[in-house]
Amino acid sequence: MTSQVYSNLPASSIDATKDFFENMFNQRVAISENEFNAIIGYFQKKTPNKEAANALALAVIQGSVEQNLPPMEILDQFKRLPQDQIDTYLAYFLNLSRYPTSLVGLSNIPTVSKYVSRSILP
Secondary structure, three states: OOOOOOOOOOOOOHHHHHHHHHOOOOOOOOOOHHHHHHHHHHHHHHOOOHHHHHHHHHHHHHHHHHOOOOHHHHHHHHHHOOHHHHHHHHHHHHHOOOOHHHOOOOOOOOOOOHHHHHHOOO
């Protein structure tokens, strides 16, 4: 009986693992420079941290390529969303290409019932 290990990483062997890490940042994605700049610019406007904006933009580009979706269509969908829904949509989009054991989540601050809060001593 064999057990199958699920992961977001490619199938492993020593050579495949070595190749994966040697070529991690050499993956080629075919999008135009204008599309690339538009997506990077959008995320740089949304966050003050330039490195985080670049990482989000690259994740969206890679996710759209993996799902055979045009990156500009994804950007247009982000632009149409209200500000408070962008984080949720981005998490769902990134989770489409991830295995369920390592999903991206959002912080959720639950509201406390007034009946529960009055029974808790300060």
